[in-house]
Amino acid sequence: SIRNTFCLVCQGPPVWHKNYPVAQGNRQSPIDIIPHQTSHDPGLGPITLNYDQCTSINITNNGHSVVVEFEDPDDRSVILGGPLDNPYRLKQFHFHWGGKGCHGSEHTVSGNSYASELHLVHWNAVKYKTFGEAATAPDGLAVLGIFLETGDDHRWLHMITDALYMVKFKGSVTDFKAFNPKCLLPSSLHYWTYLGSLTTPPLHESVIWIVLKEPIIVSEKQVHVFRMLLFTGEEEDERIRMENNFRPPQPLKGRKVRSSN
Ligand SMILES: Cc1cc(C)[n+](CCc2c[nH]cn2)c(C)c1
Numbered sequence: 001s002i003r004n005t006f007c008l009v010c011q012g013p014p015v016w017h018k019n020y021p022v023a024q025g026n027r028q029s030p031i032d033i034i035p036h037q038t039s040h041d042p043g044l045g046p047i048t049l050n051y052d053q054c055t056s057i058n059i060t061n062n063g064h065s066v067v068v069e070f071e072d073p074d075d076r077s078v079i080l081g082g083p084l085d086n087p088y089r090l091k092q093f094h095f096h097w098g099g100k101g102c103h104g105s106e107h108t109v110s111g112n113s114y115a116s117e118l119h120l121v122h123w124n125a126v127k128y129k130t131f132g133e134a135a136t137a138p139d140g141l142a143v144l145g146i147f148l149e150t151g152d153d154h155r156w157l158h159m160i161t162d163a164l165y166m167v168k169f170k171g172s173v174t175d176f177k178a179f180n181p182k183c184l185l186p187s188s189l190h191y192w193t194y195l196g197s198l199t200t201p202p203l204h205e206s207v208i209w210i211v212l213k214e215p216i217i218v219s220e221k222q223v224h225v226f227r228m229l230l231f232t233g234e235e236e237d238e239r240i241r242m243e244n245n246f247r248p249p250q251p252l253k254g255r256k257v258r259s260s261n
């Protein structure tokens with residue numbers, strides 16, 4: 001298919017460094033996590049997710065992923081504890097996935113990738129006035145990463161996949177109220193944490209990553225629904241299936257990955 005030559009993201013990771021030199025920086029994400037090389041830090045407490053008052057707004061296809069956005073005028077839904085010095089406000093969550101039979105997580109574990117990866121994006125509203133400002137600060141964002149492994153149907157993921165039919169085209173959006181992402185968490189909140197970045201341009205090195213060790217189980221059929229989405233807009237004559245929207249692992253550059261107990 002003719003690559004959308006104007007969309008840098010669509011030309012993929014190898015060319016991003018030309019417009020975003022930080023792509024070759026010292027704290028880029030994702031990374032390959034090698035469990036026995038992580039350092040267990042007894043000072044690293046548990047994370048807490050206070051999502052019970054969260055207010056989801058809508059679900060949208062932004063041409064790179066499918067995103068559920070939240071109201072964030074106050075600390076109604078925050079992540080706290082673990083490596084974080086402040087509560088971080090939930091802003092949005094989205095997914096990364098592969099193509100048919102190809103896995104699509106961003107982080108890998110000992111070189112192994114999962115079918116998909118869910119990112120819950122939070123920002124430090126104690127230190128920064130806006131999400132945009134926080135997204136450029138070294139301690140501005142906290143992203144909770146959750147692996148999706150294929151197996152049985154996930155009883156709540158249907159709420160998301162049923163909505164995908166409404167946002168097939170890039171630029172489409174539909175209401176998505178009263179969804180609490182707590183239903184997408186695994187039973188254990190044990191995690192790995194390290195300092196990293198956004199995984200698509202502008203690739204800001206502003207993310208404290210918290211990656212849960214335990215994946216959630218979803219069915220291949222449910223992952224396949226994500227591949228029905230399109231990178232392209234309704235008005236474009238070329239229809240390009242949204243898949244493989246993950247960045248491959250980046251050099252660790254001497255960073256420490258810490259492990260909760
Ligand atoms: C300001 C900002 C810009 C972008 C492209 N993103 C998405 C990049 C991304 C998706 N998954 C990991 N990083 C975020 C989260 C914030």
Ligand SMILES: [Zn+2]
Binds near residue numbers: 095096119
């Ligand atoms: Zn992401």
